Amino acid sequence: MTKPDADLFEFLLRMGDTTLILGHRLSEWCGKAPVLEEDIALANTALDLIGQTQMWLGLAGEVEGKGRTADDLAMLRDAWDFRCALLVQQPNGDFAQTIMRQFLFDHWHLDALCKLAHHSNDQVAAIAAKASKEVTYHAERSADLVIRLGDGTEESHSRMQAALDLLYPFVGELFTFSVEDLRPDYDAKVEAILTEATLTIPDSRFAHLGGLSGTRHSEHLGHLLSQMQWLQRAYPGDTW
Amino acid sequence: MAPTRLSRRHVVKPSTDQIWGWLDAVPDPEIPVISVVDLGIIRDVVWQDDTLEVTLTPTYSGCPATSVIEITVNAALRDHGLSNVTLKRQIAPPWTTDWLSDKGRAKLEAYGIAPPNPAGGPTRCPRCKSTDLKRISQFGSTPCKAQWQCRDCLEPFDYFKCI
Numbered sequence: 054m055t056k057p058d059a060d061l062f063e064f065l066l067r068m069g070d071t072t073l074i075l076g077h078r079l080s081e082w083c084g085k086a087p088v089l090e091e092d093i094a095l096a097n098t099a100l101d102l103i104g105q106t107q108m109w110l111g112l113a114g115e116v117e118g119k120g121r122t123a124d125d126l127a128m129l130r131d132a133w134d135f136r137c138a139l140l141v142q143q144p145n146g147d148f149a150q151t152i153m154r155q156f157l158f159d160h161w162h163l164d165a166l167c168k169l170a171h172h173s174n175d176q177v178a179a180i181a182a183k184a185s186k187e188v189t190y191h192a193e194r195s196a197d198l199v200i201r202l203g204d205g206t207e208e209s210h211s212r213m214q215a216a217l218d219l220l221y222p223f224v225g226e227l228f229t230f231s232v233e234d235l236r237p238d239y240d241a242k243v244e245a246i247l248t249e250a251t252l253t254i255p256d257s258r259f260a261h262l263g264g265l266s267g268t269r270h271s272e273h274l275g276h277l278l279s280q281m282q283w284l285q286r287a288y289p290g291d292t293w
Numbered sequence: 294m295a296p297t298r299l300s301r302r303h304v305v306k307p308s309t310d311q312i313w314g315w316l317d318a319v320p321d322p323e324i325p326v327i328s329v330v331d332l333g334i335i336r337d338v339v340w341q342d343d344t345l346e347v348t349l350t351p352t353y354s355g356c357p358a359t360s361v362i363e364i365t366v367n368a369a370l371r372d373h374g375l376s377n378v379t380l381k382r383q384i385a386p387p388w389t390t391d392w393l394s395d396k397g398r399a400k401l402e403a404y405g406i407a408p409p410n411p412a413g414g415p416t417r418c419p420r421c422k423s424t425d426l427k428r429i430s431q432f433g434s435t436p437c438k439a440q441w442q443c444r445d446c447l448e449p450f451d452y453f454k455c456i
Contacts, residue, residue, distance in 0.1 A: 090440060094432035101436060104355025108384070179385035183354055186387055186456045187436075194431045 054117065061174070062116045066126070066136040067230055067265050069109030073127055074274070075141035075158060076102030077281050079151070087148055094194060098155070101187040108180045128285040132275045139264035140223035142271045149202060149212035153220055156195035160243055161227045163192045164235045196246050203250025214252050225260020307373070309338045312345065319369045322361040323435050326404040329362055333392025336383055344377040345370065350388045353436035353456075390455050401453060407441065409455040418443035419450055 054062060079099035086092035110123035140158055145151045166188055169181035202209040228236045247254055263269025284291060316338070317330040329335055329349075337348040347366060351359040363380050370378050390409035393401075398408040407415030417424050423445035431454075433440045438451040 090430035090432075093434070093440075094430055097432040097436050100355035100357075101353060102355070104351075104353060108354060175385070179387075183384045183387040186389075187353060190431055190454070190456075197431075 058116055058118075061177075062113055063136065064230070065109050065113035065116060065177075067138075069106045069113055069123070069126070070135045070137035071141050071265075072102040072109065073106040074135070074137040074277065075155075076100075076106060077277060078141060078143075078145055079155075081145055082151065091148075095151070098191050098194075101184075101191070105180070105184045105187070108183070112176055112180065128282050132270055132278055133267060135270065135274060135278075136267050137264055137270075137274070138223070138226055139261050139271050140220065140227065142264060142274045142277065143220060143223065144273055146216065146219075147212060149209065150216040150219065152195060152198045152202065153213060153216035155191065156199045156246075157220055157224050157243070158227075159188060159192040159195045161224075161235065161239055163188045164238055165227075168233055168235065199246060199252075200250045203247070203252040210251065213250065217247070217252055218255055221255045222257070222259050222261050225258060226262050226265060229260075229262065230265050306340055306343075307375070309340070312338050312370070312373075312375075315369060315373050316347075316366065319362075319365055322358050322365065323437075324401070324404065324406065326400045327393075327397040329366060331394045331397025331400065333390075333394065333397075334362065334388060335366075341379075344379055345375055346379050346381060348381045348383050350383050350386075352388050354384075356436050358435070388456070390453065393453075405450055406438070407450060407452040409453045411455055413455065415441055415450075415452045418446060418448065420448050421446040 076099045079095045079102065082092065082095040083099070084092065086095055106127065107123045110126045114121040114123060114126055138158075140154060143150070143154055145154075163185060166181045166185035170178055170185055172178040172181065199213065203213045204210070205213075228234070228239075244254060264271065264274075313330065313335075316335055317328045319329045321327050321329055321332050324332075332352070334350050334352060335347065336350050337346070339346050347370075349359075349363065349366070359382075363382075367378055367380060393409065401408045402419045405419050407417070407419050410416050414428065415426060418426060421443060423443050425444040427442050427444060429440040429442050429449060431439050433451050437453055437456070439454050440449060441452045442449045
């Protein structure tokens, strides 16, 4: 691959791996969410993200030019070749943790996609434009839930605050790979919603890094992959 | 099929208008009252020499119905004697609910699904036509729908989301 192609490949992996891992995490809720509507919403969000993964990783395979499909990239790579953000690798925890992770991700995701929709590469722009329509609904829903649960009962409030404290150190990494600085807009938007939710953003901007670069993944990624990939590993080449 | 019959049919290529008519009889797998043409996902039908090229735009990127639609479109065209068909997936410009036909919108409502509305929610209950409605969830039984409820007749119903 030429240098620009290699850079594009790396970028596409970051987008596709991040949506793939979050999509898989959300699908872990399928059949056991607190209420039916939430179960359906989480599964639908997972479906959107996995659909977007097919486009990002499909294009990554084309750019790489070695004949690898989106499925090959998703199912036949090991942890060190993944380029997913640390935030999305974090376990589901309780419902508060899942919703807070989604909220912190969705608002970055939506801003990033809206910028990428004007990318000079037509294919990247087309995928981003398509995905941004779906993500608009994700962002609206997670913001709504953060407000309702944060400004809810004592129990839901304390769980949401604990989730925010736990996950906030994984937010900074998202801003390490965007060309344009999305952080000021993100901070303003997220802060307004968290304030309405009566939640307090941690003072420290300390950020864990290493997921998007693949240099230091969390201990959770390998466990997730062993679950996600076991069928292809056990029965190579098996199809539906 | 005998090869002679095939080649004879190829000489008389059906017009694209005729093919649009055939496609309008192919139901959406999830909402069978509307056709794939009503749904607005067929973007183009053109002859490239002896090959018919049909361009489809998926509704939601993860929608499992997309592959089913491709199979049924292919099968329907084969049933009409077209054997040289290629299907193209095109994501730009992205599919929008603005492409739903008026006929499709009316059929959706008659079927019990409130059609999309730019204001962001259904205008009335598809059953009793009341406008006193509440949203249950932004997501529903398929990626394209949300769940709403009528406060008058109390029936929950699907709303086809604007996108």
